[in-house]
Amino acid sequence: xxxxxxxxxxxxxxxxxxxxxxxxxxxxxxxxxxxxxxxxxxxxxxxxxxxxxxxxxxxxxxxxxxxxxxxxxxxxxxxxxxxxxxxxxxxxxxxxxxxxxxxxxxxxxxxxxxxxxxxxxxxxxxxxxxxxxxxxxxxxxxxxxxxxxxxxxxxxxxxxxxxxxxxxxxxxxxxxxxxxxxxxxxxxxxxxxxxxxxxxxxxxxxxxxxxxxxxxxxxxxxxxxxxxxxxxxxxxxxxxxxxxxxxxxxxxxxxxxxxxxxxxxxxxxxxxxxxxxxxxxxxxxxxxxxxxxxxxxxxxxxxxxxxxxxxxxxxxxxxxxxxxxxxxxxxxxxxxxxxxxxxxxxxxxxxxxxxxxxxxxxxxxxxxxxxxxxxxxxxxxxxxxxxxxxxxxxxxxxxxxxxxxxxxxxxxxxxxxxxxxxxxxxxxxxxxxxxxxxxxxxxxxxxxxxxxxxxxxxxxxxxxxxxxxxxxxxxxxxxxxxxxxxxxxxxxxxxxxxxxxxxxxxxxxxxxxxxxxxxxxxxxxxxxxxxxxxxxxxxxxxxxxxxxxxxxxxxxxxxxxxxxxxxxxxxxxxxxxxxxxxxxxxxxxxxxxxxxxxxxxxxxxxxxxxxxxxxxxxxxxxxxxxxxxxxxxxxxxxxxxxxxxxxxxxxxxxxxxxxxxxxxx
Amino acid sequence: xxxxxxxxxxxxxxxxxxxxxxxxxxxxxxxxxxxxxxxxxxxxxxxxxxxxxxxxxxxxxxxxxxxxxxxxxxxxxxxxxxxxxxxxxxxxxxxxxxxxxxxxxxxxxxxxxxxxxxxxxxxxxxxxxxxxxxxxxxxxxxxxxxxxxxxxxxxxxxxxxxxxxxxxxxxxxxxxxxxxxxxxxxxxxxxxxxxxxxxxxxxxxxxxxxxxxxxxxxxxxxxxxxxxxxxxxxxxxxxxxxxxxxxxxxxxxxxxxxxxxxxxxxxxxxxxxxxxxxxxxxxxxxxxxxxxxxxxxxxxxxxxxxx
Numbered sequence: 022x023x024x025x026x027x028x029x030x031x032x033x034x035x036x037x038x039x040x041x042x043x044x045x046x047x048x049x050x051x052x053x054x055x056x057x058x059x060x061x062x063x064x065x066x067x068x069x070x071x072x073x074x075x076x077x078x079x080x081x082x083x084x085x086x087x088x089x090x091x092x093x094x095x096x097x098x099x100x101x102x103x104x105x106x107x108x109x110x111x112x113x114x115x116x117x118x119x120x121x122x123x124x125x126x127x128x129x130x131x132x133x134x135x136x137x138x139x140x141x142x143x144x145x146x147x148x149x150x151x152x153x154x155x156x157x158x159x160x161x162x163x164x165x166x167x168x169x170x171x172x173x174x175x176x177x178x179x180x181x182x183x184x185x186x187x188x189x190x191x192x193x194x195x196x197x198x199x200x201x202x203x204x205x206x207x208x209x210x211x212x213x214x215x216x217x218x219x220x221x222x223x224x225x226x227x228x229x230x231x232x233x234x235x236x237x238x239x240x241x242x243x244x245x246x247x248x249x250x251x252x253x254x255x256x257x258x259x260x261x262x263x264x265x266x267x268x269x270x271x272x273x274x275x276x277x278x279x280x281x282x283x284x285x286x287x288x289x290x291x292x293x294x295x296x297x298x299x300x301x302x303x304x305x306x307x308x309x310x311x312x313x314x315x316x317x318x319x320x321x322x323x324x325x326x327x328x329x330x331x332x333x334x335x336x337x338x339x340x341x342x343x344x345x346x347x348x349x350x351x352x353x354x355x356x357x358x359x360x361x362x363x364x365x366x367x368x369x370x371x372x373x374x375x376x377x378x379x380x381x382x383x384x385x386x387x388x389x390x391x392x393x394x395x396x397x398x399x400x401x402x403x404x405x406x407x408x409x410x411x412x413x414x415x416x417x418x419x420x421x422x423x424x425x426x427x428x429x430x431x432x433x434x435x436x437x438x439x440x441x442x443x444x445x446x447x448x449x450x451x452x453x454x455x456x457x458x459x460x461x462x463x464x465x466x467x468x469x470x471x472x473x474x475x476x477x478x479x480x481x482x483x484x485x486x487x488x489x490x491x492x493x494x495x496x497x498x499x500x501x502x503x504x505x506x507x508x509x510x511x512x513x514x515x516x517x518x519x520x521x522x523x524x525x526x527x528x529x530x531x532x533x534x535x536x537x538x539x540x541x542x543x544x545x546x547x548x549x550x551x552x553x554x555x556x557x558x559x560x561x562x563x564x565x566x567x568x569x570x571x572x573x574x575x576x577x578x579x580x581x582x583x584x585x586x587x588x589x590x591x592x593x594x595x596x597x598x599x600x601x602x603x604x605x606x607x608x609x610x611x612x613x614x615x616x617x618x619x620x621x622x623x624x625x626x627x628x629x630x631x632x633x634x635x636x637x638x639x640x641x642x643x644x645x646x647x648x649x650x651x652x653x654x655x656x657x658x659x660x661x662x663x664x665x666x667x668x669x670x671x672x673x674x675x676x677x678x679x680x681x682x683x684x685x686x
Numbered sequence: 687x688x689x690x691x692x693x694x695x696x697x698x699x700x701x702x703x704x705x706x707x708x709x710x711x712x713x714x715x716x717x718x719x720x721x722x723x724x725x726x727x728x729x730x731x732x733x734x735x736x737x738x739x740x741x742x743x744x745x746x747x748x749x750x751x752x753x754x755x756x757x758x759x760x761x762x763x764x765x766x767x768x769x770x771x772x773x774x775x776x777x778x779x780x781x782x783x784x785x786x787x788x789x790x791x792x793x794x795x796x797x798x799x800x801x802x803x804x805x806x807x808x809x810x811x812x813x814x815x816x817x818x819x820x821x822x823x824x825x826x827x828x829x830x831x832x833x834x835x836x837x838x839x840x841x842x843x844x845x846x847x848x849x850x851x852x853x854x855x856x857x858x859x860x861x862x863x864x865x866x867x868x869x870x871x872x873x874x875x876x877x878x879x880x881x882x883x884x885x886x887x888x889x890x891x892x893x894x895x896x897x898x899x900x901x902x903x904x905x906x907x908x909x910x911x912x913x914x915x916x917x918x919x920x921x922x923x924x925x926x927x928x929x930x931x932x933x934x935x936x937x938x939x940x941x942x943x944x945x946x947x948x949x950x951x952x953x954x955x956x957x958x959x960x961x962x963x964x965x966x967x968x969x970x971x972x973x974x975x976x977x978x979x980x981x982x983x984x985x986x987x988x989x990x991x992x993x
Contacts, residue, residue: 613899613900614898614899614900616792616897616898616899617791617792618790618791618792618897619790619791620790620981623976623977623981623982624981624982645791663981665898665902665930666898666899666900666901666902667902667905667910668900676908676910677907677908680908680909680910681908
């Protein structure tokens with residue numbers, strides 16, 4: 022006979038505001054099998070948990086139902102408390118009367134009735150719970166980092182410095198990411214390259230870091246502690262082992278007019294190239310789409326001039342499988358290309374700003390390249406159209422960001438600060454120039470940030486105009502900027518030489534495809550979702566996968582670096598144990614009923630279902646049935662839903678339990 | 687106006703089956719041949735398992751050879767020896783079922799010797815077995831058949847299929863009629879049909895795809911489907927059956943043939959097949975498919991039901 026204890030939480034007022042918790046306790050106490058029921062203000066607090074432990078011992082409880090918040094919030098907490106009191110943790114279930122009840126209802130009478138039913142269902146379910154022993158799986162102490170920007174680099178260095186092997190995969194031919202493109206960084210104006218490149222070199226030289234550049238993730242299989250990752254190493258057409266990085270091939274390549282993506286397409290590069298001189302690895306790659314040899318079959322100059330004979334036109338893409346225990350996703354961001362309307366997206370373009378049509382309307386990242394000492398103009402601010410120095414420059418903030426009607430409602434977070442920085446860089450380089458900034462609000466929380474912004478106005482003479490721009494058009498060699506100054510209430514018209522748009526920070530293109538390979542969730546903009554916005558900000562809901570940097574949401578460099586180190590700390594926590602204990606919520610096959618149609622095997626997303634032969638004592642084959650590998654099973658229950666004869670069941674969610682819950686209604 | 691259907695090739699097929707079975711059994715290539723033999727009633731035909739070459743001439747093929755013999759390879763296989771290759775006589779519709787079973791790991795192609803029958807059609811279950819095959823007496827499934835000539839068999843009698851007269855597509859017409867109704871009208875049609883069910887489970891027993899050793903409808907812990915023939919439980923059973931057969935049913939219409947209450951079961955199966963064809967461009971065929979549409983996911987899958 023069950024002796025079930027039911028513990029009803031007020032959650033401060035979160036539940037008790039709309040649910041009469043005392044009445045729930047009273048009514049539930051009358052249910053068959055319930056030996057004890059009570060309510061308490063904060064069940065998850067120390068006194069709350071003690072109350073639960075004491076009741077288990079004093080009342081000789083066999084099962085526990087905690088009626089409180091979502092099991093995603095505190096199931097672990099209460100199962101631990103139950104275990105401490107001497108019961109198997111899986112004899113404890115949670116009834117969600119907060120998210121499923123009090124938060125979504127207003128009428129107290131009805132909400133209370135519903136709460137009683139929710140608890141009643143869980144009472145019936147917990148009666149059929151079995152004690153489950155924990156499952157242990159080995160941990161592969163190697164980490165995979167996806168993305169070689171500052172986030173990936175920081176996480177890789179932290180984990181590798183702790184003594185664990187790291188696989189760093191970067192899509193581009195060099196690591197460095199967007200930070201390598203920046204000129205100087207706020208709020209200290211130190212040169213981005215100067216602080217970034219030493220870290221890139223550290224990665225390249227670290228004995229524990231294995232670097233795959235010009236490579237992409239093809240397939241991810243397995244689970245926490247035991248992932249198998251297939252990496253596609255795209256053909257570089259240059260043998261990395263032979264190449265010395267002398268660069269003769271690049272000087273001799275006849276194709277010299279290819280827009281360089283690293284320089285935001287304003288600088289040119291050759292067909293065999295490194296994206297920038299400080300690239301890591303310093304091994305060129307052949308851009309096969311633009312290479313004369315690949316287009317016409319005639320040229321091969323680079324191969325002829327290469328001393329060590331590293332150029333290899335025959336090189337093929339390679340698939341490499343690496344076993345890792347944890348994955349850090351650090352794929353970073355992309356900037357909103359406002360003249361494009363992404364297909365199938367709610368995001369509408371900004372045709373009125375002439376980006377892509379008026380050559381001197383550029384985005385923030387292009388300005389970074391113009392201001393960068395290693396950029397295409399050698400650090401001089403020059404107009405892309407005619408190479409003249411702009412004397413009047415207009416910066417426009419919030420292009421895309423915070424524009425619900427245009428499809429993006431979030432704030433891109435870094436633009437206020439980088440625009441303030443741009444006005445300073447401009448003022449330092451063009452002494453007789455004037456910078457104007459159209460802005461909605463200046464958002465400058467952060468250490469020394471507001472001081473930095475004030476400096477751009479008070480010392481560097483930038484003119485800030487609160488208001489938005491309605492239209493831009495070319496007039497002679499000027500760009501007419503029509504906007505409003507809402508502080509004064511007048512229309513403003515500025516004849517500018519150049520316009521810089523602070524376009525929205527967006528996730529990388531293909532972020533959704535990668536998420537699907539990894540099995541992690543993402544929001545409507547394709548930013549990756551953390552497991553809990555406040556308490557688990559660097560973990561994915563999928564165990565063993567962590568997030569770092571702007572792939573999770575817009576971030577500046579200090580924040581990205583902190584998050585990368587936090588993700589690394591999570592990985593190191595995982596690697597601190599040889600065996601990993603995991604939830605025993607796994608599927609089991611009822612072999613008597615299984616006819617071996619293997620529908621379960623076909624639908625299993627984890628590859629957990631195997632074929633098992635059943636033989637008699639003489640060794641004659643009786644039948645082949647399905648077997649679920651408990652180490653691999655993710656506990657999703659898809660097999661249970663698919664099995665035509667209901668011969669596979671998920672522990673804790675058996676058909677009997679689900680039917681009992683329905684019947685309790 | 688009754689248009690006769692030419693079944694003159696069936697005599698040659700019978701002879702060819704007998705000769706092939708005799709050869710296979712005497713050479714020991716197969717342990718048994720599953721086929722059709724004459725029944726006791728005039729013109730009737732019954733399934734037979736022949737294990738001796740001496741009685742191979744019992745095997746026949748006539749318009750009354752309606753049974754889908756695939757069922758003798760799955761749950762009715764208790765009669766069949768466990769070792770050795772098994773010869774089986776198959777019409778196109780039966781072969782589709784066999785192919786489906788291969789995709790679901792129930793049969794192995796190398797363990798079977800398939801004797802394919804070019805088939806012009808068989809008799810409807812509503813007529814006497816000695817009736818002449820005509821446009822009126824032919825089974826409805828045969829009117830819409832697209833597999834008169836089985837492919838991929840080990841042996842097919844060398845005969846030429848006669849051309850058939852234009853036949854009426856009864857299932858297609860009935861589906862169109864039902865689709866034109868309102869959901870409420872459609873529901874009342876099926877409610878009436880399911881109300882007739884006596885839960886004899888003959889449809890389940892005859893279906894080659896109902897190969898589970900323990901049907902979920904027989905389970906009582908928990909009871910998934912009510913066991914007594916009440917309207918709610920009947921409906922539950924027929925929905926389970928239709929959903930489990932969606933994308934698998936080969937259209938042999940054995941369920942409809944054996945139903946003592948004349949429930950149009952194959953009509954439901956055909957409607958499900960049509961849905962699957964429209965949603966996933968998938969239908970039961972003569973090719974072995976590793977994954978059916980309901981056990982696979984692709985980016986192109988219809989998502990319109992998510993609202």
